[in-house]
Amino acid sequence: MPNALANETSPYLLQHKDNPVDWRPWGPAALAEARERDVPLLVSIGYSACHWCHVMERESFEDPEIAALMNELFVCVKVDREERPDVDAIYMDAVQAMTGHGGWPLNAFATPEQVPFYAGTYFPPQARHGLPSWRQVLEAIAEAWRDRREQIVAQSAAVVERLSAAGQLRPSGAMVDPGILDDAVATLRTNADGVHGGFGGAPKFPQPSAIELLLRRDEQTVALDALRAMADGGIHDQVGGGFARYTVDAAWVVPHFEKMLYDNALLARAYLHGWQVSGDAELRGVVEDTLDWLLRDMRGPEGGFYSALDADSEGVEGKFYVWSLEQLQAALDDERLYEVALDWYGASAEGNWEGTNILVRARPGIPAPRELPEIRARLLAARAERVPPGLDDKRLTSWNALAIAALAEAGAALERDDWLDAARGAADFLLRESRGEDGRLKRSWKDGRATLPGYLEDHAYLTGALLTLYEATFEERWFVAARQLADATIEHFADPVNGGFFMTADDHERLVTRRKDLEDTPIPSGNSAAAVALLRLARLTGEARYEQAAEGVIALLHPLAANHPQAFANLLAAIDLQLGEVHEVAVVGPPESAVPLLRTLRGAFRPRVVLAGAVGADAGGAVERSAVPLLEGRHALDGRAAAYVCERFACRAPVTSSGELAALLR
Structure with missing residues (x-):
C-alpha cells in the first residue's frame, strides 16, 4: 500500500512511496500530526541520485520491522533536498554543528516545533565501523524523548539561536579592501593540489567558482591545471561527455558516477573561459562535448533540463x-x-x-x-x-538557469546556433511554466505542473541567465524579464535592515528560522549570484538601486570572503566586478560589419564587460527608444556598425574596427 508520498511529483519522494515506512512530505499536516501525537519528527533528507540514500533505503526503510518501529515512535518525513533547499539547509547546519560533518542521506530528529536535537547521516542496519545501527538510534532517541524531554526542550532556544546566526549577520561597517582579491588568489594558489590539480584531497570536488575567480584575476596556471586534470580523469565521461559530481580519490580517477545538471552547467562555462584565455583547443572540446551531452541526454521535450542522472544502474554503482x-x-x-x-x-x-x-x-x-x-x-x-542510470526528470528553475547561461554564452562565443536555440527554449519554458502572475518563480516543474515557491537562488540565477541570453542574442524580451525578476527579488527577498537577501521570500511558510545562504559551494550562493546579476543590471540601466542592493550583499559578506576564498569565490567575483574597471559596450549597426566587433568581444574572456546591441538596426538611423538604457541614442557610423565603450555611461568616441575596440578594452 503506497504511503502519502504517492501524490508527490519529486522522483526522490516517489522512490519511497512503496516503503513500509509511513512517510509524509514536509508540510503543515506532518507538523500537526507530530504535535497531536506528541512525538518527534524524523526528517530524512536525500535526493534521487544519492547512492547511499538508496543503500539506506534497501537496508532499513524497506525492512518491515524497522519501518514499524519508525512509524510507532515518530512522524516520518521525507524531504527532497533539491526541491526544499530551505529545509535541507536548516538540518544540514544542525548535523554539521552536532557531528562536525554532513552529507546525504541526512537523518534529523526534531521537536514538533521543528527544532533539531539529534542528527546524523547514514546509519547501517547493524552496528559497524563505530556507527550504531539504525534501530539503536531510533530506540535511543525515543528513550531520550520519553525520559529527558525537559532537557531537550530547554536546549531548543540555544539551537534556534545557532541556526539563526547566518540570517542575523550584520555588516561590519568596514570598507572593502581591494587587496582581498589578491590575497584570495594567493590563498587559492597555496591551497591548490600541485600534483593532481584542483583543490583538496579525497573525496575531491570540482570547484568552478574558484577556477572562475582565478581566471578573472589572470591567475591562469592553477585554473588551467585544474581544468586539464579534470578533463583527463574519470570524473569526465570520456565517451559521452559531461562530468560526475566528484571523485572518491584525489587524482580525479574514480568518480561517484552521478551526474548533476548544475555541475555540468558551471563547468561548461569554466571550460569556455579557460579556452578563451588559453586558446587550448582541448578545453574548447570539453565545452562542446559537455553541452552536446546536455542537449542529447538531459533536455526534456518542452525545452527544460532534467536534474540528474543516478550513479547506479541495475542496482550497481557505475555499471553503465x-x-x-x-x-x-x-x-x-x-x-x-x-x-x-x-x-x-x-x-x-x-x-x-x-x-x-x-x-x-x-x-x-x-x-x-x-x-x-x-x-x-x-x-x-x-x-x-545498456540499461541506463535512473533519471531525475524534475526541472529545477535555478539549475535550468545555470544551463541557460552556459548555453547562451558558449553559443555566442563559439557561434553555435543550436545552443542558442536551446537556451531560448529553456528560458521560454521557465517564463511560461514556472513564472506566476505576480512575476515570481516556482521552484520545480514535473509532469506539466510547477510546484513550490521559488527561492532566492531561483530568482537570482535566472536574472543573471536572462541577462546573459540578452547579451548573446540582443533580444530585448530577455532583458525585460531579467529586470522584472530583479525587482521581484529585491521586493520579496532583501533584508532592509542588515543587507543581503534571505533564502526564502517574505511570504514563505514559517520555518524554525529564516536563513541566508552565504557560501558558494558547491554552487554560487543566492546572495553572491544576486550581487553579480544586480551589478551587471546596474551597468546596463544606470540605476543606482540595483548597485546599492548588490553592495548590501558585499558589505555583509566581504569580511568572511577575505578569510575563506574557496567558500566565497563567487562573492569575490562580485567584489571584482564592483571595484574593477567595468566597460559598458553598445554595438549598433548592420550585421555584416557588426560581426567582427562581436567576435572581438566574445572571443576573449571579458568578465568586466556588459554588452548591449541593436545589430540589424537601420544603418543610417539611431536607436531612439529601447528597453536597454545603454542603447538609447546610439547609431551606426557611415553605414558601418559602431561600438560605444563607456564607463558608468560616460562614453568614448565610437569605433568601427576590431583593432580599435580591442585597444579600448585593454
Missing part, C-alpha cells in the same frame, strides 16, 4: 560507465581501433576500479589519435544498449 576488455573489443569490432583505445585510455585486464576500467586519458599532453572520434562514437553506440 565502466568497461572490461571484452566489452571494449566487442564494441569497437576492429583490432586497430581496439589497440589505439587500450593505449589512449590505459585500459587493462585488471582495470582501475573493481576489476573494470573507468576510462581516463592515460597519455595527457599527447595529441589525440585521429581514430579517437570513431572510437568514441562506437563506444557511445554500444553503451546506449
Whole structure:
C-alpha cells in the first residue's frame, strides 16, 4: 500500500512511496500530526541520485520491522533536498554543528516545533565501523524523548539561536579592501593540489567558482591545471561527455558516477573561459562535448533540463560507465581501433576500479589519435544498449538557469546556433511554466505542473541567465524579464535592515528560522549570484538601486570572503566586478560589419564587460527608444556598425574596427 508520498511529483519522494515506512512530505499536516501525537519528527533528507540514500533505503526503510518501529515512535518525513533547499539547509547546519560533518542521506530528529536535537547521516542496519545501527538510534532517541524531554526542550532556544546566526549577520561597517582579491588568489594558489590539480584531497570536488575567480584575476596556471586534470580523469565521461559530481580519490580517477545538471552547467562555462584565455583547443572540446551531452541526454521535450542522472544502474554503482576488455573489443569490432583505445585510455585486464576500467586519458599532453572520434562514437553506440542510470526528470528553475547561461554564452562565443536555440527554449519554458502572475518563480516543474515557491537562488540565477541570453542574442524580451525578476527579488527577498537577501521570500511558510545562504559551494550562493546579476543590471540601466542592493550583499559578506576564498569565490567575483574597471559596450549597426566587433568581444574572456546591441538596426538611423538604457541614442557610423565603450555611461568616441575596440578594452 503506497504511503502519502504517492501524490508527490519529486522522483526522490516517489522512490519511497512503496516503503513500509509511513512517510509524509514536509508540510503543515506532518507538523500537526507530530504535535497531536506528541512525538518527534524524523526528517530524512536525500535526493534521487544519492547512492547511499538508496543503500539506506534497501537496508532499513524497506525492512518491515524497522519501518514499524519508525512509524510507532515518530512522524516520518521525507524531504527532497533539491526541491526544499530551505529545509535541507536548516538540518544540514544542525548535523554539521552536532557531528562536525554532513552529507546525504541526512537523518534529523526534531521537536514538533521543528527544532533539531539529534542528527546524523547514514546509519547501517547493524552496528559497524563505530556507527550504531539504525534501530539503536531510533530506540535511543525515543528513550531520550520519553525520559529527558525537559532537557531537550530547554536546549531548543540555544539551537534556534545557532541556526539563526547566518540570517542575523550584520555588516561590519568596514570598507572593502581591494587587496582581498589578491590575497584570495594567493590563498587559492597555496591551497591548490600541485600534483593532481584542483583543490583538496579525497573525496575531491570540482570547484568552478574558484577556477572562475582565478581566471578573472589572470591567475591562469592553477585554473588551467585544474581544468586539464579534470578533463583527463574519470570524473569526465570520456565517451559521452559531461562530468560526475566528484571523485572518491584525489587524482580525479574514480568518480561517484552521478551526474548533476548544475555541475555540468558551471563547468561548461569554466571550460569556455579557460579556452578563451588559453586558446587550448582541448578545453574548447570539453565545452562542446559537455553541452552536446546536455542537449542529447538531459533536455526534456518542452525545452527544460532534467536534474540528474543516478550513479547506479541495475542496482550497481557505475555499471553503465565502466568497461572490461571484452566489452571494449566487442564494441569497437576492429583490432586497430581496439589497440589505439587500450593505449589512449590505459585500459587493462585488471582495470582501475573493481576489476573494470573507468576510462581516463592515460597519455595527457599527447595529441589525440585521429581514430579517437570513431572510437568514441562506437563506444557511445554500444553503451546506449545498456540499461541506463535512473533519471531525475524534475526541472529545477535555478539549475535550468545555470544551463541557460552556459548555453547562451558558449553559443555566442563559439557561434553555435543550436545552443542558442536551446537556451531560448529553456528560458521560454521557465517564463511560461514556472513564472506566476505576480512575476515570481516556482521552484520545480514535473509532469506539466510547477510546484513550490521559488527561492532566492531561483530568482537570482535566472536574472543573471536572462541577462546573459540578452547579451548573446540582443533580444530585448530577455532583458525585460531579467529586470522584472530583479525587482521581484529585491521586493520579496532583501533584508532592509542588515543587507543581503534571505533564502526564502517574505511570504514563505514559517520555518524554525529564516536563513541566508552565504557560501558558494558547491554552487554560487543566492546572495553572491544576486550581487553579480544586480551589478551587471546596474551597468546596463544606470540605476543606482540595483548597485546599492548588490553592495548590501558585499558589505555583509566581504569580511568572511577575505578569510575563506574557496567558500566565497563567487562573492569575490562580485567584489571584482564592483571595484574593477567595468566597460559598458553598445554595438549598433548592420550585421555584416557588426560581426567582427562581436567576435572581438566574445572571443576573449571579458568578465568586466556588459554588452548591449541593436545589430540589424537601420544603418543610417539611431536607436531612439529601447528597453536597454545603454542603447538609447546610439547609431551606426557611415553605414558601418559602431561600438560605444563607456564607463558608468560616460562614453568614448565610437569605433568601427576590431583593432580599435580591442585597444579600448585593454
